[in-house]
């Protein structure tokens with residue numbers, strides 16, 4: 014895939030129409046405390062209130078809605094231990110498409126149960142001795158299933174872009190936008206929407222300090238691969254950007270910032286205490302970075318990407 018056909022804004026607009034009957038138009042929240050602290054107007058796009066608890070439902074739904082009859086019958090396969098698994102499982106159930114999810118056998122039981130609860134078949138693998146990509150590809154080949162990757166796919170990118178499209182249509186132009194970054198599906202889609210609807214807006218991707226492959230790639234101009242980073246932001250533990258996401262991000266995004274796990278915990282605590290929001294660590298990336306910038310007098314958008322965190326883990330992190 015050296016020369017992929019990259020998605021454009023029109024694909025985000027088409028995705029928005031396609032998923033409208035299924036996805037939640039999530040609320041945009043504001044906080045007086047934040048506005049006063051920043052000396053700015055801050056708008057939070059709350060994808061923690063999206064179906065299954067994260068924006069990933071948008072991309073999954075957009076991808077599955079474009080399956081042919083043949084693809085629908087054979088089913089979808091995905092490998093993920095996180096939100097992509099649940100997004101594909103839920104989208105597949107809504108469309109009566111059989112779904113197989115490849116998950117590590119030591120994945121949290123709650124996540125496995127949630128995925129099975131949506132009616133998906135879970136195939137377990139040993140994360141130390143087996144390759145999930147290989148297992149996914151084998152299943153796809155043997156049973157004619159369609160493999161949907163978590164971020165590096167034009168339909169996924171277009172679907173993820175619909176959240177920022179909604180945000181800008183609701184509140185108007187922004188001066189700056191902060192978006193969590195893992196493999197880059199959300200950031201690439203968001204940048205397509207923002208460049209079109211708020212051309213002057215500065216767009217920032219935010220990733221965990223421990224895994225700044227996106228920042229390295231952005232500055233070096235080639236996709237940098239790293240080992241799985243150790244961070245509490247489990248939705249951004251990706252090892253590299255994608256063939257589709259990278260060129261879009263390189264062209265449309267202004268910069269990539271990083272934040273520490275300690276800053277993520279502080280942001281999580283702020284969301285819980287001040288805004289009464291349950292936000293998972295990865296969902297805090299955008300806000301944690303924005304807090305450090307001097308943005309006085311500006312209009313700022315922050316994507317809260319998800320709220321799926323085990324309650325025991327949540328309490329543990331907040332009391333640390």
Ligand SMILES: *Cc1c(COP(=O)(O)O)cnc(C)c1O
Nearest residue numbers: 096195196197198199248318319
């Ligand atoms: C997947 C995920 C991300 C990162 O999204 P990418 O498209 O991989 O960059 C951020 N936040 C949450 C909650 C996620 O589930």
